């Protein structure tokens with residue numbers, strides 16, 4: 001399992017996802033450009049001591065990411081997903097792709113992914129915070145594939 005962030009805008013959200021990544025031992029791909037100056041130094045300065053222990057791979061853009069990860073399945077978390085999280089079956093090598101805070105991912109990314117999955121919400125609410133949705137999706141994926149730390153598959 002891996003988690004990938006598409007052009008994240010908010011440093012605090014990236015810090016929260018990198019903390020998930022470090023705590024669960026799940027590598028994190030960051031698809032740039034980011035909406036802020038991303039660097040290990042900045043993470044250290046912000047006191048994100050968990051985050052700097054994450055296995056981070058930075059990619060200059062979508063094409064660089066896409067070439068680096070083939071042939072893994074890409075599971076896009078999106079409010080427009082055609083299948084709901086409780087009904088989706090994860091596989092061990094899946095990459096969970098999260099959209100950017102403002103605009104999710106562009107159409108060409110929607111058409112590139114293997115599956116588009118939504119977390120069901122009450123109808124009057126549009127979306128969750130990106131780091132919260134990453135945590136919910138990752139927990140379900142790790143549970144289904146018996147990949148929580150210390151679990152034997």
Ligand SMILES: C[S@@+](CC[C@H](N)C(=O)[O-])C[C@H]1O[C@@H](n2cnc3c(N)ncnc32)[C@H](O)[C@@H]1O
Pocket residue numbers: 076077078079081097098099100101102103104105117118119120121126127128129130131133
């Ligand atoms: C604040 S939302 C962005 C909303 C954006 N307007 C869109 O259409 O994707 C940031 C990211 O969190 C994830 N997300 C938020 N709520 C979600 C939900 N209910 N189901 C699946 N993913 C969700 C998606 O990856 C989304 O791109």
